[in-house]
Amino acid sequence: MQPLEPLTVLIAEDSAADRLLLSTIVRRQGHEVLTAANGAEAVEVFRREQPHLVLMDAMMPVMDGFEAARQIKTLAGESLVPIIFLTSLTESEALARCLEAGGDDFLAKPYNQVILTAKIKAMDRLRRLQATVLQQRDLIARHHDYLLNEQRVAKAVFDKVAHSGCLSAPNIRYLQSPYALFNGDLLLAAYTPAGDMHVLLGDFTGHGLPAAVGAMPLAEVFYGMTAKGYGLAETLREMNAKLKRILPVDMFCCATLLSLSFQRRTVEVWNGGMPDGYLHCIATGERKPLAARHLPLGVLSPQAFNDRTEVHSMAVSDRVFLLSDGVIDTCDAQDQLFGVERLQQLFAANRQPDHLFEEIEQALHDFGGEARDDVSMVEVSLLEAAQVSPSAPVYSDSGQSCPLDWSVSFEFRGATLKRFNPMPYLLQLLLEVHGLRAQSGALYSVLAELYSNALEHGVLGLDSSLKRDAQGFARYYEQRNARLDALQDGYVRVHLKVTPEGEGGCLAIRVEDSGKGFDVTRVMQRPLDDVRLSGRGVSLIRQLGRNAGWSDDGRSAHVEFFWEALA
Amino acid sequence: MAEIQVDRNVLSALQEVMEEAYPELLDTFMADSETRLRELQKTADAEVLSHVAHSFKGSSSNMGATRLAELCHELELHARDKSPSEIIKLVADIHSEFADVRPVYEAERQRSLTH
Numbered sequence: 001m002q003p004l005e006p007l008t009v010l011i012a013e014d015s016a017a018d019r020l021l022l023s024t025i026v027r028r029q030g031h032e033v034l035t036a037a038n039g040a041e042a043v044e045v046f047r048r049e050q051p052h053l054v055l056m057d058a059m060m061p062v063m064d065g066f067e068a069a070r071q072i073k074t075l076a077g078e079s080l081v082p083i084i085f086l087t088s089l090t091e092s093e094a095l096a097r098c099l100e101a102g103g104d105d106f107l108a109k110p111y112n113q114v115i116l117t118a119k120i121k122a123m124d125r126l127r128r129l130q131a132t133v134l135q136q137r138d139l140i141a142r143h144h145d146y147l148l149n150e151q152r153v154a155k156a157v158f159d160k161v162a163h164s165g166c167l168s169a170p171n172i173r174y175l176q177s178p179y180a181l182f183n184g185d186l187l188l189a190a191y192t193p194a195g196d197m198h199v200l201l202g203d204f205t206g207h208g209l210p211a212a213v214g215a216m217p218l219a220e221v222f223y224g225m226t227a228k229g230y231g232l233a234e235t236l237r238e239m240n241a242k243l244k245r246i247l248p249v250d251m252f253c254c255a256t257l258l259s260l261s262f263q264r265r266t267v268e269v270w271n272g273g274m275p276d277g278y279l280h281c282i283a284t285g286e287r288k289p290l291a292a293r294h295l296p297l298g299v300l301s302p303q304a305f306n307d308r309t310e311v312h313s314m315a316v317s318d319r320v321f322l323l324s325d326g327v328i329d330t331c332d333a334q335d336q337l338f339g340v341e342r343l344q345q346l347f348a349a350n351r352q353p354d355h356l357f358e359e360i361e362q363a364l365h366d367f368g369g370e371a372r373d374d375v376s377m378v379e380v381s382l383l384e385a386a387q388v389s390p391s392a393p394v395y396s397d398s399g400q401s402c403p404l405d406w407s408v409s410f411e412f413r414g415a416t417l418k419r420f421n422p423m424p425y426l427l428q429l430l431l432e433v434h435g436l437r438a439q440s441g442a443l444y445s446v447l448a449e450l451y452s453n454a455l456e457h458g459v460l461g462l463d464s465s466l467k468r469d470a471q472g473f474a475r476y477y478e479q480r481n482a483r484l485d486a487l488q489d490g491y492v493r494v495h496l497k498v499t500p501e502g503e504g505g506c507l508a509i510r511v512e513d514s515g516k517g518f519d520v521t522r523v524m525q526r527p528l529d530d531v532r533l534s535g536r537g538v539s540l541i542r543q544l545g546r547n548a549g550w551s552d553d554g555r556s557a558h559v560e561f562f563w564e565a566l567a
Numbered sequence: 568m569a570e571i572q573v574d575r576n577v578l579s580a581l582q583e584v585m586e587e588a589y590p591e592l593l594d595t596f597m598a599d600s601e602t603r604l605r606e607l608q609k610t611a612d613a614e615v616l617s618h619v620a621h622s623f624k625g626s627s628s629n630m631g632a633t634r635l636a637e638l639c640h641e642l643e644l645h646a647r648d649k650s651p652s653e654i655i656k657l658v659a660d661i662h663s664e665f666a667d668v669r670p671v672y673e674a675e676r677q678r679s680l681t682h
Contacts, residue, residue, distance in 0.1 A: 015626045017596035024585050024592075059621050088625045110577065110628040113584060 007124060010034045010051040012042035012068060013086060014060040018109070022055060022086070025113055029120065039063025043071045046081075053123055054083045055107070058098060066101040073102035080130035082123035086111075147208075151182055154212055161219050165190040166197065171260075174378040175357045183374035184211030185324050186253075188219055190226040193427060193444040195262060198226045198235070201322045201378055202255040202297070203274065214253060214298070217242050228424040229444055232259045232268055233307040236297070240305045243298030252298035256290070256322050260314075262383050263445065263540055266473075267320055270309045272296045276340070277322040278347070279312055287347060288312065290320070311477045313470050316382045319353065326374035330364050338367050402434045404505055407497035414487050417455060423448050426494065433498055435505050435563030442544040443507075443561060449537040450511040450557050451492065456480060458513025458555060459490040490514040503565030509545075510558040517553030524550075572664065573671045577631025582679060593676045596630050600665055607642075607658050616646040616654065623661075630672070635664045 009031045013019040016037075023033045034049055036042035040063040042056065054072060058065040069083050085098040088109040098106065104126070105119055158181055167174065167189050174187055184204030191197055200222055204211040221242055225235040236257060243253055254273035261268070271277065273296035276289040294306055314320075323343075330338040346363055350356050357377055364375060408429070412422055427444050430436055436443055456462045460483040466472040495510040523538050542548045545559035582589045603623040610616060624639035638661045642654070649657065 015622050016599045017592060017626045018629055020588070020592050020595050021581070021585070021629055024588055028584065057625075059618055061618075086625075088621070088628060109625045110631075113580075 005124075006030050006032060007053055007120070008032045008034065008049065008051040009120070010036065010042060010045055010049070010054045012036040012039065012054065012060065012065065013057040014038055015057070018057075018086070018111075022111065022116075025111065025116060026055070026120070029117055031120075039065055039068030042068045043075070046072045047075060052081065052127060053120065054081060056083050056085055056103070058085050058087045058094070066097055069098075069101040069103055078134055080127045082127055084119055084123060150209065154209065155181060158212065158215060158219075161216065161223075164223060169197070169383070171197075171381045171383045172199070172378065173354075173357065173380075174376070175361065176376045176378075177374075180374060180376055181212045181215060182208055183326070184215075184253075185326070185374060185376040186215045186218065186255075187376060187378055188222050189380075190223050192226055192259075193229045193440055194448055195441050195445065197258075197260045197262070197380070197383075198222070198232065199258040199260070199322075199378065199380055200255055201274065201324065201376060202253045203324045203376075204253045205251050210251070214243060214247055214251060217246060218253060218297070225424075229427050229448070230424050231421055232257050232270055232309050234421050234424075236270055236307045237302065237305060240297045240300065241302045244301065247298050252296040254292075254296040254325075256292075257309075258320060258322075258380065259309075260320075260380060260382060264537075265314050265316070265382060266311050267314050268309045268311045269320075270294065270307070275323055275325050275328055277320060279314070280319045280321060280347075280353075281315070282317040282319070282353075283315060287321075287344075290322075308481060311473070313467070313473045314382055316384065319379050319381045321356070321379045322377070324374065324376040327360065327364065327377065330368040330375070332367050338364060342367070403432055404498060404500045407495070409493065409495045411491050411493045413491045414489050417459060417490065417492060418484055418487055422494070423451060426496070430496065430507065433505070433507070436507060436561060438563070439561060446541050446545045446559055446561075447509065449541055450509065450559070451494070453537060453557065454492040454511050454513035454515070457518065458515030459492060460484060460487070461515055501562070504563045506563075507561040508558065509560070510556060512552070512556045515555060517555040520550040520554045523554075572632065572634045572668050574631035574633055577629075578675060581630070582675075589679050590676045593672050593679075596626060597669060597672055599626060600669075604662055604665060607661065611651065611654070613646040617643050620646065632664075632668050635661065635668060638664055 009026050011019060011022050011026065011033060013022060013035070014037050019035055019037070023035060027033050034045050034051055036045050038060045042054070042065075043063070045051075046054070054069075056065045056069055060068075065085060069085075072081060072083065082104040083102060084105045084107050085103045086107050086109065087094070087098065095106065104123060107116055107119060165188050166172070167187065169189065172189055176185060176187055177183075184202075184206060186200065186202040186204065188200040188202075189197060200218075202215070202218065204214050218239055221239045222235060225238060230238075239255075247253075252273075256269065256271045256274045256277055259268040260266075267279065269277070269290045271290055271292040272294035273292050276291050279288040279290055280286075281288065290310075293308070293310070300306075328338050328340055328343060332338075342363065343360070346356075346360055350359060356379070360377065361375070410422065410426075412420065423444070426447060427440070430443060430447075431440055457464055460480060462476060462480055462483070466476040466479075491514045493510075493512040495508075495512075497508040497510075499506050499508075538548075541557070541559055545561060548557070548559040550557050581592065585592050600623065603619055606619045607616065607623075610619075620639045620643035624636050624643055627636035627639055638657065642657050642661065645657075646654065
C-alpha cells in the first residue's frame with residue numbers, strides 16, 4: 001500500500017478525554033495534530049493553520065460543529081478540506097444536518113482505530129483527487145489562454161499578409177468567419193501587373209495552428225508571383241512544390257485558383273480537390289460547375305504536378321461562386337450531410353443574387369442547428385476596366401543607376417515555350433527604366449498580349465475566330481493545350497530597345513514568331529472599341545501602346561512606349 | 568460488581584493505543600467526568616442536561632464504561648419529557664455508577680504506572 005503522506009489534522013472536540021484519545025490515535029498514524037475545544041476555536045485554528053482534514057464533534061459549546069463546518073467549508077473555497085463528524089448522534093435527522101453543513105463522513109463513538117485510519121485514508125484520496133482536478137483545470141485554462149494568445153498573434157501577423165491583397169475590391173464578395181484560418185480556410189486575392197485579378201480559395205487539412213502554418217508560405221508565393229506577373233500555371237507549380245517540400249505527408253491544401261481577365265472577359269480556373277465552384281451566367285441562368293480536376297496542392301512531386309487550367313468566357317454581369325467543404329459537409333443531428341443537392345436547390349430558389357450568401361448561411365444554420373467556423377464562400381465578378389485599381393508597386397531604388405540606352409533580343413524556342421513564361425522576367429527588366437514604371441500595367445498587358453499572340457496564333461497556329469462563342473472558346477483552349485504538349489519546333493523572338501529622347505525616352509518592342517502570319521489589313525480595319533472575344537487583342541495593343549503595327553504578313557508586331565521627363 | 572460495568576477489552580485496546588499516555592488519558596477522563604457530574608447537578612435546564620449527557624455519553628463509551636454511557640444516553644434522550652424527580656433519580660444513578668467505575672480506572676492507572 002502506498003504510504004500515507006503526513007497530513008495536518010484538526011481535531012475539534014469539547015470532551016478532553018476524547019480529544020486526547022483521538023489526538024493520540026491520529027498522531028500515531030504519522031499526522032500532525034491541531035486541537036480545538038469548540039467550534040469557534042476550530043474556525044480560528046483553521047484560518048491560521050490551513051489543515052488538510054478536520055475531525056469535528058457535532059455538539060460543542062460556544063459554536064457547534066455544524067456552524068463551524070459551514071464556516072470552514074467557506075474558508076476552504078475550491079480546495080476540498082474533508083470534514084469527518086465525530087458523533088454519537090443516532091437520529092437520522094441529526095446525521096442529515098451534518099451532511100447539509102458540509103460534512104463528508106461520520107465517525108461514531110466509541111472510536112474504532114481501524115475504521116478511523118481507513119476513513120482518513122479515504123478522505124485523503126478524495127482530497128488529492130480534488131486537488132489534482134483543480135490543478136489540471138488551471139493547467140488547461142492556462143494552456144487554453146496560451147493557445148488563444150498564439151492564435152491571436154498568428155492571426156494578426158497573417159491578417160497583415162492576407163490583407164496586402166485586394167479582397168476589398170468591388171467585384172469580390174466573401175463570407176468567412178474571423179478564425180476560419182484556424183480551420184485551414186484561406187482566401188487571397190491580388191492584381192497582376194496587367195490589372196488581371198488572381199483569387200485563391202484554399203482549405204488546408206487539419207485544424208488549429210497546424211492548419212494555419214501552411215497558409216503563410218502559400219500566401220507569400222501567391223502574392224509574390226502574382227505581383228511579378230506570373231500566370232496561374234507558374235504560380236501553381238511553385239505553390240505545389242513549396243508545400244510538398246515543407247508540409248508533412250498527411251498535410252496538403254485543397255485549392256481553387258482563378259485568374260480573371262477584365263480585358264479579355266475570361267476566367268481561368270484550376271481546381272485541386274475543392275468542391276465544385278460555379279460560373280453563373282446571368283443571361284442564361286446556367287450554372288457551369290467548375291469541378292476539381294486535380295489533386296490538392298502539396299501532394300504530387302513537381303514532376304507529376306499538373307498545372308493545366310480551364311478558361312471560360314465571362315460577361316460582366318456573370319459571377320463565379322466558390323465555397324469550402326464546410327458548406328456541403330455540414331451535418332445535421334442525424335449525421336446527414338447538407339450536400340450539393342441542397343446547395344443547388346438554394347441556387348434555384350435564389351431570386352436576389354446579392355442575398356445568396358445569407359440564404360446559404362441561414363440554410364446551414366437551420367440544417368445543422370449551430371454556426372460553423374469552417375464555412376468560406378466567395379463570389380467574384382468582372383470589373384469594367386476603368387474600375388481596376390492595382391496598387392502601384394513600391395520601388396526602393398533611387399533611380400541613379402537607371403539604364404537608358406540599350407537593346408536586347410531573346411529567342412524562346414520549342415521546349416522553352418512549353419513551360420517557361422518569360423513575361424515576369426521581361427517586365428522586371430523593363431521596370432529598371434524608371435520612366436516606364438508609371439505605365440507598368442499597360443506595358444505588361446501589351447507585352448503579354450503580343451507574346452500570347454505570337455505563341456498561340458503564330459507558333460501554335462490557333463484560329464482566333466474559334467473564340468467567338470463559348471463552345472469555341474473551350475475548344476480553343478483544348479487545342480492550345482494539346483498543341484503546346486506536342487510542340488517541337490518554332491520560336492518567339494522578343495526585341496526590346498530603349499533610347500533616351502531629351503529628358504524622357506522611348507521603348508520599342510518587336511515580337512516575331514515562326515508562324516504563318518495573318519491578314520493584317522483585314523484585322524486593322526476593325527473598329528478600336530471591339531470587345532469581342534476574338535481579334536488577337538489587336539485593339540488592346542493599339543489602344544495602350546503607340547505606333548502599333550504589323551509586318552512580315554503579321555509575323556512581326558511592333559509597338560512603342562514613350563515617357564517624358566520625370567518629376 | 569463494578570468489574571462488569573467496564574469493558575476490559577476496551578481498556579486493553581486503549582492502553583495499546585495510548586502507550587505511555589495511558590495514565591494521562593485515565594486522569595483526563597476522571598477529571599472530565601467530575602466536571603460533567605457537577606454540571607449535571609447544577610442545572611435543571613433540559614437543554615443543558617441533554618447536551619452534557621451527550622458529551623458524557625461519548626467519552627464514557629470511548630472509555631468502555633458501558634452502563635454509564637447507557638444512563639447518559641437515557642438522560643440525553645429524555646431530559647425534556649421526564650419529571651424533575653425522575654431526572655434527579657437518573658442524575659443520582661449516573662453519579663453512583665461513576666462512583667462504582669472510578670476505582671477501576673484508578674486501579675488501571677496505578678497498574679500502568681508501576682509496570
